[in-house]
Amino acid sequence: MPLQSHRYQRSLQTLAILLAGVLMAFALPAGPGMAAQTDAGAPASQVICQGFDNCQSRGYSHQGYKTAKSKMYWNMYSGINCTNYVAYRMIRNGGSATRPPQLKTGRGNAEYWGPSFGYSSTPMVGSIAWWKANVPGAGSAGHVAYVEQVVSATEIVISESNYGSEFSWRRITTKGPWPSGFIHYRDVPVKATVAPTVVGAAKVGVALRATSGTWTPAGTYAYQWYAAGVAVPGATATTFTPGAAQLGKAIQVRVTAARASYVSGVVMSAATAATAPGTQTVVTAPSIQGTAQVDQTLSVDPGSYAPKPGSLAVQWLADGVAIPGATTTTFKPGQDMANKRLSVSVTTATAGYTTLATASAPTDPVLAPDIEITQPGGVQGAALVGQTLTADPGQLEPKDAAATYVWMRDGQPMPAFTGPTYVVKPLDIGAQLSVRVQLTRSGYRSKALVLGPVHGVKAPSALQVKVANGTARQALVKVVVTSPDPHQPAGRVWIKFQGKRHLVQLVRGVGKVRLTGLRPGARTMVALYVGDARTTTVKQSLKVTVKGARPVKKRH
Template identity: 45%
Template sequence: MSLPDRLRAPLISAVVATLISGLLAYAPTAAEAAAKPDRRPASAGANTPAPGTRAAMLAREQRRAKADGLTRSRVKFARSSYLCVGYKACNQAGMGSGGYAAVNDKMYWRMYAGHNCTNYAAYRMVSSGLPNTRPWSGGGNATYWGTSVPSLTDKVPTVGAVAWWKANAGPAGSAGHVAYVERVVSATEIVISQDSWGGDFSWATVTKASGNWPSGFIHFNDLKLVNKAAPTVSGIAKVGSTLTASAGTWNPTDAKVSYQWYANGAAIPSATKSTLPITGGLLGQSIKVKTTASKTGFAKKAATSAATAAVLPGVLTSTTAPAVSGVVKVDKTLTLNQGAWNVAPDSTTVQWYADGQPIAGAVTGTLKLTPDLAGRAITASVTASRAYYDPIAVATAATAPVALGTIKAKRKPTMTGKAKPGQTLTVDPGLYRPTDATAAIQWLRDGQPVPGAVGTTYRVSGADLGAKISSSITVVRAGYATTALTTPVTARAKATPRIKVERVRLKHGVKLRLTVLTRLVPTVEGAVQVRVQGGFRQKVVLRHGVARLRVSDLPKGKRALKIVYLGSPTVARVAKRGTVSMP
């Protein structure tokens, strides 16, 4: 796996240039350390440095290095390898120096203080608990580290180890390089923290594919997985029960934990989960669990729980409670899932209940919900039996009360006839399931019940003028929800009028008096449209059922006449044709 991209933040170009241009990793030999003023801490036997300027001290160190044959070695990592540069920037990014930033003016393992890979790596080892005494004799340059302690050096990266590069290997120069292994991402990718001569503190990613893989890893004092609290076993140790193990407490906390259960000290085959079902074969044996923590870059660590008392004989128990499934509604069928048991029963029996009362004959895995069960809560009980176990009865949770059934229309209601006064409308109520459901018909005028208007027929009267007629069919059956359907509404009921025309001859035209009347409406309102052959057209509003108009300016002779009453909410549209003679 690779580190998240967010860790590969862009580096300040000037700092990166400084890193790449001059990383020197070396330390003085024992002879050099003896000749040089010792700047080790007092606890390590350090002497107070001789007075002098920093420049003078640096020049003196350079002369001694040259006299001892030490050479500057430059470390060259690709810019993309760096995750952070500088104590402050790295600390803000959550990648600290382990406290080195505050004490880098001191010498560790007789390494030069300050920005120096060997002094930093030595500091991390001393911080891990090792004494501030170089654990080998001879040169302190990074290239000598791995060869000086071959028994501690191998090719396996671990967290807390020192990553070591021989002289001129990978990114190292002629003095080699060392760094501290912060993380092991995989067998081919690690994250290191390092300091460098002439450069700065940094964190970086190293992969085998980059060509910068260390020459080896020195395991002075690797970080270890630590068990802070042993695993524990909870549950009752008896046949048929399940024991549960805790993982224990580990540091680092993100270590992966595996399990192995034991009976009387012997590993139980395939018992590698955090839970252990206790079978009859474990009767009388003491149980314990061992948890093993693992994390990439760390050696595995195991811890063992205390042993339980000897496993007791068990009881037949339900591990998965029986349950009822299905739609809880009249005409539907419920199904019983008998659940699961810690051991297989020899036999089971079933009984269904309604509101806690046994339902006669309901002893199978299914139950048809009949109308008499409407409104009652349903449960089922499963009784399991097995030789050498006590029988046990387990009930399901109660269902909601059985809902009323739904009456279904096999054929929807229809209505025939015309909504005209004196005409009869007829409704077919339709067909329904169940077939013994009964239908009641109520006639509606503009959606409101017409008092006393029930049954399959309805005679339209003057009271219906201007209204739309429909019917409501209510279907009922015990144990079922009432169903109500409505037929489509008719057009508005209207009276059919007649038009009476009176003509009065004038000197230059004709005067027409038009009367629109019907016996069902005392006074017809609305308007009439009059057309006379030759181009005459006029719309006239009725006044008390009468319209008057004058037709003139047409050629002499007989002309076709068309009168159209345009209708009203209670009176239908009607037309009349005739002739008129123009003088």
């Protein structure tokens, strides 16, 4: 938009309103989300939001232009127009606050922006969408807008301040009024809000890890490691292990963040301390093979190390205390080792490296004989909501073996229920219940068993029958079925009355039926809810009196 006088601007605004009225008289009705697009009333396109406040409330920011529009930016005309708004956004993106020299005085119309700055066919976030004069999407002065999002090579989202209209966000595809080009004056880069770092102490043979840092927006990251400020060839992974060549040198990592439609960002991490000499590292820790049980032979895998050790020595330990004479790769615990945890310490020595002592993980306590179940147990109790199930591990030998319990629903442990009893819950309807029992006894091997499962858990049903029998020879029967099941009962209720059966279909636990042609008098009515996969059968009987027809009054 050109820099114009107030009078000329008001004249153009009046003319634009008149032209818009004429065009609307002949235009087809716009579809949902469609509105006029440009300063010059160009063809319609999809509008995401319109108006400063409306857009802001929906999360589509105007970046403060609502209050800043009274000021001229780059000597563009202040107020609601495309060039002043885009100039404002370029300044907010870090561009010059003064008018760029490319935009010559008096040549501020949007049509001159493309030739002044140069343009390409590639949209970028933060680039300027530019339309030539008198093309779809622009009037005689051209048009510019701010690219907020690049959905794809054929679809973008822009924000714009249209002269004679309102601030808006729009979605444009190449099938619509696609820009003539994109000006890359101050495209938005991927920015690091938290710088990348090197995690770990710089030491020969010890891997360092790079954090990518935090970037806005997030992207994909490439790495390059440096030693003493010089790039290490081939060191482009997220981890780096200093070698002898890096001894005494500080380590850094450079992270390049890339994201489609954004300018890539590059940040170097802080330097580590000088790389220290290495120590032996454990590639595979030593481990004990076999079952820790009295009179059973155990063996040790000494593990592997980097660099390969020149010599190694083995020492067996019981509860952390060295066992005299137990210095070979095999060991058979005796009765004196019962209930003790065995481990092995492997000492490795390599020229040029510090001696390293590495301990294996301890075994479970050395076991004695198994706990025996002389008579199996099980789970007793009714599989009904509200009823109590009881776990019985059976008869054990030794008899004083301790049992701990964890109840399970469909094989999944329920950590909150660890006693020998369990009250059936509505959540258990249709599920299988079982209990995992762990048997322990000092000097014996622990034993685990599963009791159950209990199938077909249901909820108990309650049946309520109400009869309205005020009409002669008729009765309206309402049945209500309730249960602790969170699902309302479904299924059928049979009504047996005066020798006939009537079917009532439940809807959300309630059903109705009207009985007609009944014989007067008192009879017993029987209601039977047949139950379903989740609820039990229930039966209800009640006495019902049927009224006869009223006598006809004689007229005198």
